[in-house]
Amino acid sequence: MSDSLSAFNTHIGRICDLNHSAALLEWDQETYMPEGSAASRARQISTLREMSHELLTSDHTGELLGKLESHGLAPGSVEADHVRVVRKDYQRATKIPATLIARLAETAALSRRAWMQARSQNEFHIFAPHLTKIIDLCREKAESLGYKTEIYDPLLDEFEPGMATAHIRSIFEHLRERLVPIVQQFASETAPNDAFLHAHFPRDKQWEFGLDVVKDFGYDMNTGRQDYSAHPFSTTFSISDVRITTRIDENFFNPGFFGTLHESGHGMYEQGISPELERTLLADGTSLGMHESQSRLWENLIGRSAEFWSHYFPKAQTTFPGALSGIDEDEFYRGVNKVSPSLIRVEADELTYNLHIMLRFELESALLEDTIKVVDLPAAWNDRMETYIGIRPETDSDGVLQDIHWSLGAFGYFPTYTLGNLISTQLYNQAAKDIPDLAGQIGEGSFTELREWLRLNIHKHGRRKSAKEIINETTNSKLVIESWIHYIEKKYEKVYGR
Amino acid sequence: MSDSLSAFNTHIGRICDLNHSAALLEWDQETYMPEGSAASRARQISTLREMSHELLTSDHTGELLGKLESHGLAPGSVEADHVRVVRKDYQRATKIPATLIARLAETAALSRRAWMQARSQNEFHIFAPHLTKIIDLCREKAESLGYKTEIYDPLLDEFEPGMATAHIRSIFEHLRERLVPIVQQFASETAPNDAFLHAHFPRDKQWEFGLDVVKDFGYDMNTGRQDYSAHPFSTTFSISDVRITTRIDENFFNPGFFGTLHESGHGMYEQGISPELERTLLADGTSLGMHESQSRLWENLIGRSAEFWSHYFPKAQTTFPGALSGIDEDEFYRGVNKVSPSLIRVEADELTYNLHIMLRFELESALLEDTIKVVDLPAAWNDRMETYIGIRPETDSDGVLQDIHWSLGAFGYFPTYTLGNLISTQLYNQAAKDIPDLAGQIGEGSFTELREWLRLNIHKHGRRKSAKEIINETTNSKLVIESWIHYIEKKYEKVYGR
Numbered sequence: 001m002s003d004s005l006s007a008f009n010t011h012i013g014r015i016c017d018l019n020h021s022a023a024l025l026e027w028d029q030e031t032y033m034p035e036g037s038a039a040s041r042a043r044q045i046s047t048l049r050e051m052s053h054e055l056l057t058s059d060h061t062g063e064l065l066g067k068l069e070s071h072g073l074a075p076g077s078v079e080a081d082h083v084r085v086v087r088k089d090y091q092r093a094t095k096i097p098a099t100l101i102a103r104l105a106e107t108a109a110l111s112r113r114a115w116m117q118a119r120s121q122n123e124f125h126i127f128a129p130h131l132t133k134i135i136d137l138c139r140e141k142a143e144s145l146g147y148k149t150e151i152y153d154p155l156l157d158e159f160e161p162g163m164a165t166a167h168i169r170s171i172f173e174h175l176r177e178r179l180v181p182i183v184q185q186f187a188s189e190t191a192p193n194d195a196f197l198h199a200h201f202p203r204d205k206q207w208e209f210g211l212d213v214v215k216d217f218g219y220d221m222n223t224g225r226q227d228y229s230a231h232p233f234s235t236t237f238s239i240s241d242v243r244i245t246t247r248i249d250e251n252f253f254n255p256g257f258f259g260t261l262h263e264s265g266h267g268m269y270e271q272g273i274s275p276e277l278e279r280t281l282l283a284d285g286t287s288l289g290m291h292e293s294q295s296r297l298w299e300n301l302i303g304r305s306a307e308f309w310s311h312y313f314p315k316a317q318t319t320f321p322g323a324l325s326g327i328d329e330d331e332f333y334r335g336v337n338k339v340s341p342s343l344i345r346v347e348a349d350e351l352t353y354n355l356h357i358m359l360r361f362e363l364e365s366a367l368l369e370d371t372i373k374v375v376d377l378p379a380a381w382n383d384r385m386e387t388y389i390g391i392r393p394e395t396d397s398d399g400v401l402q403d404i405h406w407s408l409g410a411f412g413y414f415p416t417y418t419l420g421n422l423i424s425t426q427l428y429n430q431a432a433k434d435i436p437d438l439a440g441q442i443g444e445g446s447f448t449e450l451r452e453w454l455r456l457n458i459h460k461h462g463r464r465k466s467a468k469e470i471i472n473e474t475t476n477s478k479l480v481i482e483s484w485i486h487y488i489e490k491k492y493e494k495v496y497g498r
Numbered sequence: 499m500s501d502s503l504s505a506f507n508t509h510i511g512r513i514c515d516l517n518h519s520a521a522l523l524e525w526d527q528e529t530y531m532p533e534g535s536a537a538s539r540a541r542q543i544s545t546l547r548e549m550s551h552e553l554l555t556s557d558h559t560g561e562l563l564g565k566l567e568s569h570g571l572a573p574g575s576v577e578a579d580h581v582r583v584v585r586k587d588y589q590r591a592t593k594i595p596a597t598l599i600a601r602l603a604e605t606a607a608l609s610r611r612a613w614m615q616a617r618s619q620n621e622f623h624i625f626a627p628h629l630t631k632i633i634d635l636c637r638e639k640a641e642s643l644g645y646k647t648e649i650y651d652p653l654l655d656e657f658e659p660g661m662a663t664a665h666i667r668s669i670f671e672h673l674r675e676r677l678v679p680i681v682q683q684f685a686s687e688t689a690p691n692d693a694f695l696h697a698h699f700p701r702d703k704q705w706e707f708g709l710d711v712v713k714d715f716g717y718d719m720n721t722g723r724q725d726y727s728a729h730p731f732s733t734t735f736s737i738s739d740v741r742i743t744t745r746i747d748e749n750f751f752n753p754g755f756f757g758t759l760h761e762s763g764h765g766m767y768e769q770g771i772s773p774e775l776e777r778t779l780l781a782d783g784t785s786l787g788m789h790e791s792q793s794r795l796w797e798n799l800i801g802r803s804a805e806f807w808s809h810y811f812p813k814a815q816t817t818f819p820g821a822l823s824g825i826d827e828d829e830f831y832r833g834v835n836k837v838s839p840s841l842i843r844v845e846a847d848e849l850t851y852n853l854h855i856m857l858r859f860e861l862e863s864a865l866l867e868d869t870i871k872v873v874d875l876p877a878a879w880n881d882r883m884e885t886y887i888g889i890r891p892e893t894d895s896d897g898v899l900q901d902i903h904w905s906l907g908a909f910g911y912f913p914t915y916t917l918g919n920l921i922s923t924q925l926y927n928q929a930a931k932d933i934p935d936l937a938g939q940i941g942e943g944s945f946t947e948l949r950e951w952l953r954l955n956i957h958k959h960g961r962r963k964s965a966k967e968i969i970n971e972t973t974n975s976k977l978v979i980e981s982w983i984h985y986i987e988k989k990y991e992k993v994y995g996r
Contacts, residue, residue, distance in 0.1 A: 013541075013545070014545050014549070017541065017542045017545035017546070018545070018546075018549075020538075020542060021519050021520075021523060021542055021545075021546060022519075024522065024523060024526060025519060025522060028522060028526070032530075032723065032725075033739065034719065034720055034721050034722055034723050034738070034739055034741075035720055036718075036720040036721040036738040036739070037721060037735065037736050037738040037739035039738075040518075040735070040736030040737075040738055040739060040776065040777075041735075041736070041739070043511075043515065043777070044515045044518060044519055044735075044736075047511070047512050047515035047516070047519075048515070048516075048519060051512070051516075051549070220534075221532065222532055222533055222534040223532050223534040223535060224532055225530060225532050227530075237535065237538070237539075237542075238535050238538030238539070238542075239538075240532070240534040240535040240537075240538055241531065241532055241534070241535035241538060241539070243532075278538065279538075279541070
């Protein structure tokens with residue numbers, strides 16, 4: 001057996017090396033690559049991804065899995081968990097025909113271009129035929145993967161393994177019922193002032209300030225680094241090399257600062273994976289929802305909390321005297337938590353964000369089920385925006401054309417954003433029980449205990465435990481909406497001064 | 499045939515993508531990689547290199563070559579040249595047994611560590627047994643590759659394809675006869691003052707000044723970039739992504755500036771390869787000697803010329819007023835060309851550099867032929883240093899232990915440095931004939947015509963023409979030492995003011 005195990009580890013190790021090399025090529029593409037080499041780079045990334053896919057779907061993988069499964073590895077061991085997860089990835093990857101993958105990639109490339117053109121010209125009809133093709137291919141993909149009840153299930157499973165569409169639907173329905181009235185209530189009140197956040201915040205100072213905070217959080221610069229990119233992201237080349245990027249708007253404090261906090265949450269998740277999982281397919285976040293819970297926790301539950309700013313506001317004021325002189329801590333706290341219903345998801349506040357997601361989930365699942373037609377999509381989008389958030393887009397560019405996801409065929413991705421928000425509060429409330437002095441610690445800029453709690457309960461497992469297992473075992477409860485609703489109500493009462 | 503050709507291009511294209519991806523991982527390792535991930539990165543590079551080697555040595559390569567060779571591609575076509583070069587690489591790679599490659603890699607890793615320890619402690623005996631093993635393995639490698647007359651031939655061929663050891667020996671003997679008396683003569687004269695070069699040159703100003711010059715040369719920032727690294731190098735990820743690195747010493751002008759010029763020469767070579775060779779094994783420098791000729795040409799023949807400084811000295815003086823006020827152009831020109839016999843190769847001036855190389859070539863070929871024993875190496879080194887350069891190392895750290903090459907098994911590499919110097923002057927003299935106003939153009943900071951001459955005669959061919967073919971066709975002469983000797987004599991008479 002040790003021979004098979006060693007062959008298995010070598011084989012999967014190569015897949016990991018190819019994936020991580022492709023990730024480095026992508027990182028370089030977004031940070032330092034000279035403009036002239038876009039075509040060559042795309043080709044190189046595609047080669048590495050193809051070779052990784054060929055290795056994973058090869059007969060060799062199937063043979064090694066068969067041998068190791070018949071040997072009966074100790075249940076609960078790293079080896080058994082690894083074999084289980086690779087079996088799952090192998091099945092998924094082998095079920096989708098290579099020709100379908102090629103057609104999807106080709107269609108997505110054209111579709112993405114059409115989407116960009118449609119959005120810039122506010123012409124939905126340019127994108128519509130491409131979207132129709134993408135939906136057909138996604139249906140074909142779902143059929144190849146197979147499902148018991150809903151066509152959305154196997155697509156969702158790629159991003160949120162083990163989560164059922166029915167469960168999402170039920171969670172979202174409850175959430176909508178509770179949330180829409182809350183949003184309406186706050187939208188009618190006088191919003192806090194946040195004009196000072198739109199003053200001049202020098203680039204270098206923003207960079208340092210954000211980086212100092214994430215170092216305090218525990219983002220490890222010995223196994224990480226931060227660079228500039230047009231769109232912020234985090235990426236992993238090994239457990240000991242997890243990088244984040246940020247962008248800076250010199251005339252608005254929020255994007256750079258909260259973006260940095262957000263990406264550091266993703267980064268700390270991957271830095272915290274147990275080193276024994278290095279170079280296995282277990283060394284990754286267990287689901288996108290769980291990943292997003294970590295970024296949202298540091299961005300919102302910590303970074304937008306009163307305790308946090310009681311410690312960091314004086315430093316912010318010293319760092320940005322031009323913008324923040326004459327502003328007090330309370331005013332600043334309210335400013336960074338201002339609620340304002342908006343048309344664009346990526347600019348949405350904490351309160352309305354999940355409504356943007358629900359709308360997308362409802363529409364994309366209806367498209368797959370063919371209960372809504374592509375031609376009717378813009379109107380359906382606008383109607384829901386009006387019902388949920390209270391405003392109606394004047395253009396499709398500000399409506400149905402705003403997100404890139406559908407053009408790339410990423411159906412099943414959107415719900416993970418809201419799952420992330422829900423999971424983050426449920427986990428955080430548990431952390432606050434387990435660490436009685438948590439609020440006090442945050443008020444002192446001390447995050448060691450929280451970081452360690454997250455590492456032990458979530459990060460270190462990588463993919464060994466599912467999101468569901470982690471939530472159930474850590475909080476003694478299934479995923480619920482109450483933690484988040486309670487958090488939102490309490491917070492916005494404070495922000496709106498009642 | 500078009501099927502075989504297309505399969506061949508796809509197959510070799512993957513090898514190129516793997517090689518270039520590995521090169522990006524290495525570039526990142528030297529520039530931005532966080533310290534904690536050294537081990538993972540080494541593993542990833544090794545995987546990519548292994549997979550590339552496996553693809554190259556696979557039966558598939560042999561089959562495709564066989565088919566294409568039997569089809570009779572048009573002689574002189576890109577396709578025929580590509581098949582010829584891949585056949586050569588394939589033969590070379592398949593002749594060396596995989597076990598030997600593994601033993602060499604393993605021995606080199608240990609040997610490199612022993613060399614570092616030996617050098618830092620000045621204890622040759624720590625390195626000696628490792629060097630003995632390395633020499634044995636290099637002999638084994640040479641035997642695997644096969645040779646007609648000299649064991650050094652197949653090792654040299656890796657770095658300088660088509661060059662015979664006997665030819666190197668003959669060139670070097672002539673060179674030594676002419677050069678040693680010249681060095682002795684200048685060593686006895688009063689050296690020019692260069693104290694001002696050791697003043698304070700601010701980091702950012704050095705960075706900009708060097709970069710501005712290489713942009714003037716024609717190093718293309720749309721397909722290149724410059725970053726910091728501990729040891730300067732140039733590297734290629736595609737014809738449209740060729741990067742250079744530099745290091746800056748704030749208290750010495752030369753390393754940063756001439757290092758940047760040197761690397762830009764390597765970079766422009768690879769940027770100038772014909773785009774139709776992209777993603778083939780033809781898209782590379784044709785030999786290390788030819789590569790070095792390009793770096794030396796821009797570093798020395800241009801960058802240390804009186805014409806160059808007649809244009810750039812005023813700018814240098816404005817950029818570095820602290821260090822260069824009170825210095826005139828002539829004094830500056832003499833300073834950057836100061837001759838001072840030194841113990842260390844990498845610090846050697848243009849005049850003595852080749853003597854350092856000859857010494858190494860003589861010793862490494864004697865070691866392989868077993869006409870000198872490892873135990874006698876330090877004394878043999880010191881004796882030759884005294885004879886050739888006129889100074890005797892007091893420690894082995896400043897003598898036989900100074901270079902990393904032998905510890906890594908890179909026997910056959912050193913001569914390419916001197917070949918580079920010789921080739922650079924022979925080519926430059928031809929360029930000066932073909933471009934009558936060349937000196938005048940350099941004096942105006944205009945390099946377009948020279949750059950284009952190099953591109954058309956050298957760069958664009960990639961590996962389609964050998965170094966020998968390029969030299970013969972471009973200069974109507976085989977490689978000779980006279981151009982270089984003449985250049986050196988004329989230059990140092992000027993520098994030493996006669």
